[in-house]
Amino acid sequence: MTTAAKKNTGAFRLNMVSRKTESVFHLILGLFALACIIPFIFVIIISFSSENSIRQIGYSFVPSSWSLDAYRQVFNLGDALWRSYFNSFFITIAGTVLSVTMCVLYAYPLFRKDYKLRGFFSFLSFFTMIFGGGLIPTYIVCKNLLGMSNNYAALIVPMLVSPFNIIIMRTFFQTSVPFDLIEAATIDGSGEYTTLVRVILPIVKPGIATVALLTALGYWNEWFLCLLYVTKRDLYPLQYLLMEMQRNAEFLARNSSMIGASGAQAVASLPSQTMRMAVVVFIVLPIACAYPFFQRYVVAGLTIGSVKG
Amino acid sequence: MSMARTGTRPEHIRPRGGASAMRKKTFWLTTMMLPATIWLLLIRYLPMFGIVMSFLDYKLPTRKVPFPLNLLKSPWVGLKNFQFLFTGESLTMIRNTIGYNALWIVLGLLISVAFAIMMSELSRKFLAKTYQTMMFFPYFLSWVVVSYFLFAFLDPTNGMLVRSQRAAGAAAVDWYNTPAYWPYILTICSLWKNTGYSTVLYLSAITGIDRSQYEAAAVDGATKWQQTVHVTLPHLKPMIVILLIMNVGKIFNADFGLFWSVPMNSAPLYPVTQVVDTYVYRAYTSTGNVGMSTAAGFLQNLVGFICIMIANGIVRKLDADSSLF
Numbered sequence: 001m002t003t004a005a006k007k008n009t010g011a012f013r014l015n016m017v018s019r020k021t022e023s024v025f026h027l028i029l030g031l032f033a034l035a036c037i038i039p040f041i042f043v044i045i046i047s048f049s050s051e052n053s054i055r056q057i058g059y060s061f062v063p064s065s066w067s068l069d070a071y072r073q074v075f076n077l078g079d080a081l082w083r084s085y086f087n088s089f090f091i092t093i094a095g096t097v098l099s100v101t102m103c104v105l106y107a108y109p110l111f112r113k114d115y116k117l118r119g120f121f122s123f124l125s126f127f128t129m130i131f132g133g134g135l136i137p138t139y140i141v142c143k144n145l146l147g148m149s150n151n152y153a154a155l156i157v158p159m160l161v162s163p164f165n166i167i168i169m170r171t172f173f174q175t176s177v178p179f180d181l182i183e184a185a186t187i188d189g190s191g192e193y194t195t196l197v198r199v200i201l202p203i204v205k206p207g208i209a210t211v212a213l214l215t216a217l218g219y220w221n222e223w224f225l226c227l228l229y230v231t232k233r234d235l236y237p238l239q240y241l242l243m244e245m246q247r248n249a250e251f252l253a254r255n256s257s258m259i260g261a262s263g264a265q266a267v268a269s270l271p272s273q274t275m276r277m278a279v280v281v282f283i284v285l286p287i288a289c290a291y292p293f294f295q296r297y298v299v300a301g302l303t304i305g306s307v308k309g
Numbered sequence: 310m311s312m313a314r315t316g317t318r319p320e321h322i323r324p325r326g327g328a329s330a331m332r333k334k335t336f337w338l339t340t341m342m343l344p345a346t347i348w349l350l351l352i353r354y355l356p357m358f359g360i361v362m363s364f365l366d367y368k369l370p371t372r373k374v375p376f377p378l379n380l381l382k383s384p385w386v387g388l389k390n391f392q393f394l395f396t397g398e399s400l401t402m403i404r405n406t407i408g409y410n411a412l413w414i415v416l417g418l419l420i421s422v423a424f425a426i427m428m429s430e431l432s433r434k435f436l437a438k439t440y441q442t443m444m445f446f447p448y449f450l451s452w453v454v455v456s457y458f459l460f461a462f463l464d465p466t467n468g469m470l471v472r473s474q475r476a477a478g479a480a481a482v483d484w485y486n487t488p489a490y491w492p493y494i495l496t497i498c499s500l501w502k503n504t505g506y507s508t509v510l511y512l513s514a515i516t517g518i519d520r521s522q523y524e525a526a527a528v529d530g531a532t533k534w535q536q537t538v539h540v541t542l543p544h545l546k547p548m549i550v551i552l553l554i555m556n557v558g559k560i561f562n563a564d565f566g567l568f569w570s571v572p573m574n575s576a577p578l579y580p581v582t583q584v585v586d587t588y589v590y591r592a593y594t595s596t597g598n599v600g601m602s603t604a605a606g607f608l609q610n611l612v613g614f615i616c617i618m619i620a621n622g623i624v625r626k627l628d629a630d631s632s633l634f
Contacts, residue, residue, distance in 0.1 A: 015524065058471070058472035106341070133358070133607075137603060146351065166345075217449055240453075302506065
């Protein structure tokens with residue numbers, strides 16, 4: 001049937017839905033698919049619209065005039081923006097490296113059938129998926145006991161270990177590493193760490209890529225940790241900067257009449273609407289560019305994780 | 310696992326070099342587990358003891374009485390912290406949490422299974438692939454970004470919907486102050502962001518089905534619809550069941566970002582946007598009431614735990630192979 005489908009020229013449709021049905025499918029799926037990316041395109045258009053156009057016709061897919069002002073403003077933000085961009089990249093990279101290392105080191109013994117404590121450690125990580133202490137106790141432990149407040153650790157450490165990723169990684173080990181290989185390496189006198197790094201890791205590279213991508217996405221999109229633990233502007237990641245801009249804008253817009261002259265001044269110096277949209281573009285762009293390439297890995301990982309999880 | 314536990318191990322996993330080599334191996338493998346184990350103990354297990362705070366009148370730590378010691382100074386108040394449960398506000402948030410989750414589990418399941426089946430029937434594989442890539446995209450965005458996307462349409466001064474309402478001569482809706490619309494808006498946002506993900510999951514399960522089963526069914530005269538019902542759906546069943554258990558287990562957990570940043574934390578919308586997670590956070594940040602917000606979080610986890618156990622138990626009764634544990 002598959003070959004027939006490939007050779008399908010329209011006249012010959014073996015065991016396939018009718019042409020009419022297929023067009024309906026195309027219509028439904030196509031519309032939804034478009035709806036999934038149109039908001040992003042809309043935001044890009046807004047970021048290139050001129051303030052004038054927005055005053056006249058509001059946000060529109062066809063602005064009356066275009067302008068690069070938003071991007072000029074973004075670059076004029078200077079330190080605040082670049083600092084946040086740096087923070088986002090730093091948190092993402094450091095977090096991913098640490099997290100993936102810990103994940104591989106935890107998942108590998110779990111996959112070893114000859115490891116005695118495997119049942120215990122499986123339970124240790126799995127149980128945290130179904131029960132926990134809740135937000136406030138976790139917050140108090142992290143902040144008061146472990147000193148995570150206004151530092152990079154607060155933005156990295158609370159997300160380091162994910163039982164979900166451990167399961168994905170363990171499954172990759174199970175499906176791609178033959179046990180004889182470990183046996184052979186052990187007979188050759190290779191230590192456990194040497195075996196893992198020299199023999200096993202090269203085989204599970206796709207698994208590592210998958211887990212690394214999922215983790216990196218998690219860190220890139222993170223803002224809740226910043227909301228909880230960080231008040232220092234220097235440490236804001238991009239996502240949080242964006243959220244804060246919105247909050248400030250609204251606060252000032254609501255209260256400008258009360259604050260008087262200084263308020264009016266503050267409103268005038270506000271990040272403009274288009275500029276905030278430009279920051280959104282800055283956040284989404286790295287994902288949108290890399291996405292078509294990493295999608296394959298993420299699909300593989302999520303499929304494994306959700307089925308075995 | 311069962312093999313390793315029984316006395317008669319197959320040749321290839323019997324330890325070589327006797328007990329000392331075995332001990333050495335266990336030792337080195339255990340050192341690998343250490344970093345993540347320490348993390349789990351500190352950040353996941355230690356807070357579980359913090360649940361005790363939901364029965365205390367929590368006193369903030371001071372310089373003289375630092376963190377763990379202040380717990381001893383906090384008097385025991387029994388179930389007083391759980392009294393919030395009997396206020397109207399908490400009923401609303403419980404209704405919202407469970408209501409939205411239940412609705413989205415059902416809608417999400419129906420839509421994504423339908424989409425996956427449609428996708429698998431498309432003859433132009435390139436287009437199917439393109440749809441998939443486009444649909445999966447929102448999954449990778451944060452709710453903060455999504456809130457800006459929505460804002461572009463609903464912004465009270467410049468939003469596209471607001472402007473077109475005015476252009477049509479109608480009164481513009483003040484979206485961020487009108488609760489009536491938000492159940493729909495939140496539903497659309499949630500489906501918009503997550504449908505692509507689950508569609509991809511189901512699609513990959515469908516692709517794994519042996520094509521010869523469809524051919525056999527077609528030879529026997531089954532229509533495409535009958536093939537879907539009798540071949541595709543039974544193959545998808547284990548995955549549907551597993552995702553259902555996971556989702557039912559999380560029925561008391563809401564997506565904080567969706568309910569907090571998408572409605573822009575707008576107070577007039579609380580009656581329809583307040584869920585357990587936002588309630589805990591707001592209760593803590595506005596009143597600083599540690600005891601009560603811990604109690605709310607504890608209930609959330611307890612109910613989640615019970616739900617997942619029940620769901621898994623039912624599934625194990627019906628079909629042991631599909632159960633989670």
